Structures are given as structure tokens and as C-alpha cells.
Amino acid sequence: MRKLFTLANGFVFSVVLCAAAGTEIVCALGPGAASYNPASDQRPTADAMEIATNLSTAMSTLCAPKCPEIPLFRNPTAANVMLVFGSGGAKVVYAPAFFQSLYDNYGEGALIGVIAHEYGHALDEIYPQKFGNGGTPELRADAWAGCALAKNNPTPARLASALTGISKYPPPGNPPWEIRLSAFKLGYAKCAGDVSRIH
Numbered sequence: 001m002r003k004l005f006t007l008a009n010g011f012v013f014s015v016v017l018c019a020a021a022g023t024e025i026v027c028a029l030g031p032g033a034a035s036y037n038p039a040s041d042q043r044p045t046a047d048a049m050e051i052a053t054n055l056s057t058a059m060s061t062l063c064a065p066k067c068p069e070i071p072l073f074r075n076p077t078a079a080n081v082m083l084v085f086g087s088g089g090a091k092v093v094y095a096p097a098f099f100q101s102l103y104d105n106y107g108e109g110a111l112i113g114v115i116a117h118e119y120g121h122a123l124d125e126i127y128p129q130k131f132g133n134g135g136t137p138e139l140r141a142d143a144w145a146g147c148a149l150a151k152n153n154p155t156p157a158r159l160a161s162a163l164t165g166i167s168k169y170p171p172p173g174n175p176p177w178e179i180r181l182s183a184f185k186l187g188y189a190k191c192a193g194d195v196s197r198i199h
């Protein structure tokens, strides 16, 4: 198995990052978010960046003209994967060991799924009306993830992998999976996806 996400690339941002006290963790798909240390943010691996870029491209038709610029960071202190608001704006931060495990166990689609959920929070802030009746912020993020996956036009295997990744790592509050799946399908259908492909 390839080792995609634990490879250090030797690059560390030279920006002086604010202390954790200045950050707001919007969503964490794992425990231990309080231990997140922004000073340990590093540039993502090329593989993770490629996934994020492909997802951004797929979503660009949805968010234009106000597409958010959400940088992706690798950080071993992150709680699996998180959306964080800080003084520099929103960012998605992932723990490299988590991404590697997700990839090894469920495939690349699972990575796409959890990143899409986190991006979904940011898009929901910009376009709250799109899934305004879609339930809680976590369910709306799932709806946005469904929308993004529809635009990503995944193979059936990749779509199944994305749903597995999303289901295995629930957001805060742990909404029942049936409700989350309904939200995902709502978004998938709204963005011209064929929900009969979702099992």
C-alpha cells in the first residue's frame, strides 16, 4: 500500500500562527480537538492537495462568484479532520495518521467525503439559503457534501467509499446515520446527482 499522507515534505509555513485561543473549531470528526495546536500546521502532502483541488474544482460551479478559499493543512495534533476559523480565515486541518488510515481502510473516496463535509460548513456560511431547511449545521454540511460528490461525478465504488468515510467518522452530536444519509441524498439530488446510485 502506498504511504501517501505521512510523508514529510520538509516544508513548514513561515507564517507566525496565532495561539489556539484565537481559533474556533467549527467541526471536528474525531476526539481531542482541544489539543489542536495551530503552530504545528504544515503544508499538506501533494496527494491530499490534489484531492482538495479536485473537489474545489467540482464545487466551483456551485459557489461562484463567492467561492471560499479554504487552505488545507496537515497537523499531527488535529482531531482527525477539522474545519477551523482563525484570524486568517477558515481552514481545513487533517491529522496525517488519520488520512493514511482512512485511505488504507476505505479508499480515496473516503478522503473526498470527509473533506467535502468540512468544506460544506464553509459553503453553508456563504450560501445558508441553499439547504436552509436542511436541519442542523452538521446535516447541512452533509447535504453540501452530497452536492459536492454529485458534482465530482464519482464512480459507484468511489461514491460508496465516500459514504463509508462520512459514516465512520460522525460530527459533533453524532446525528443518527439515517438522518445524515437523508441529508446527503438531499444535496446529491439538488446538485443533479442520481440518488438511485446511493445505497
Ligand SMILES: [Zn+2]
Pocket (backbone or CB within 6 Å): 026, 027, 028, 117, 118, 121, 137, 138, 141, 171, 172
Ligand atoms: Zn461537520
